[in-house]
Amino acid sequence: MRKRVRGVRRGTRAGAVPVLLAAAVTAALAAGCTSPGKEDDGRAPHLERSHTQPPHPAGPVLAVKVDNAPEARPQRGLDAADVVYVEPVEGGLSRLMAVYATRLPEAVGPVRSARESDLELLRQFDRPVLAFSGAQSKLLPLIDAAPLRAEPPATAPDAYVRDDGRAAPHNLLLRPDRLLPSPSGAAALTTGYRYGEAPGGGRPVSSRTVRYPAASFTFTWSAERGRWLIAMDGGPVPAAGGGRPEPATVVVQHVTVRKSAFRDFLGSNSPYVESVGSGRAEVLRDGRSYEATWKRGAAEEGTAFTAGDGTPVNFAEGPVWVVFAGTP
Incomplete structure (x- = not known):
């Protein structure tokens, strides 16, 4: 049976999001959401590479929470x-934060709320477009002041639709072409990553699992596909409305994770990922694992990955997944 599709009604002004329905609050508790009334309220209508990185990209990336x-x-x-x-x-x-520069899919989601550390992470890009469903009320002024283009449903209602096959608030989808007419191109990916031949050394690895207290990610190498296959919480990630995500490179980046100044509606501090600084990393490509050091000197800069002798650790051509893990 085909799913009903229709657009989102005009919302209120930016930052003004209605109060959550009781059912959405219950779902939000399970998902670790932010303040009810500032997250996704469930009431919107329903769904019918380059090796070098120039300092001035042609257009913005699209980042979607x-x-x-x-x-x-x-x-x-x-x-x-x-x-x-x-x-x-x-x-x-x-x-997850998904970043798009070379391709814009038909739909992305489900879209959820922003966090404080997203603003630091996005400073590496030139005025990126940020699509998100809402944020904690005290965070909204920081988002408005950040050097980015914020596009929640309240300011871009025509860009969002509801999927009738899912329960709110896990059913809000973004139509990227309503925010960007076309992809900006690889030059917009000012991440600092280098792509090319695999570095020397490394060790063979068939799979790598990263665990959070209540979540896990396993990346298994497929020599046949030349990509890493993803499992979340022990289950494989199936295709949905397109292909299956299969990164060419996976980075396990050990960072400092501290308490944010902001709390969710249960009173819990939101974690803050410090993406500026330096530390250990593990780069997975071509079925091998490479120990590396990461460094990002300032929020406006990308992140460099180097081997023990200081040489750059090249990534494989293709999509990259970066898993922020705490320091061991």
Whole structure:
């Protein structure tokens, strides 16, 4: 049976999001959401590479906050993302930020709320477009002041639709072409990553698992596909509305995760991922694991990955998944 599709009604002004329905609050508790009334209220209508990185990209990347609660899977549009960041959130769960520059899928989602550390992470790009469903009320002024173009449903209602096959609030989808007319191109990916031949050394690895307190990610190498196959919480990620996300490179980036200044509606501090600084990392490509050091000197800069002798650790051509893990 085909799913009903229709657009989103005009919302209120930016930052003004209605109060959550009781059912949405229950779902939000399981997903570790932010303040009720500032997250997704469930009431919107329903769904009918370059090796060098120039300092001035041709256009903005599109960054989308994507739900990763079990009820949100399988997500849509992750297979088209150039970079996917895996971030810890409240309750030991995870959320994704998908970044698009070379392809825009038909739909991305489910879309969920922003966090404080997203603003630091996005400073590496030139005025990126940020699609998100809402945020904690005290965070909204910081988002408005950040050097980005914020596009929640309240300011871009025509860009969002509801999927009748999912329960709210895990059913809000973004139509990227309503925010960007076309992909900006690889030059917009000012991540600092280098692509090319594999570095020397490394060790063979068939799979790698990263665990959060209430979530896990396993990346298994497929020599046949030349990509890493993803499992979340022990289950494989199926295709949804397109292809299956299969990164060419996976990075396990050990960072400092501290308490944010903001709390969710249960009173829990949101984790803050410090993406500026330096530390250990593990780069997975071509069925091998390479120990590396990461460094990002300032929020406006990308992240460099180097081997023990200081030489750059090249990534494989193709999508990149970066899993932010705490320091061991």
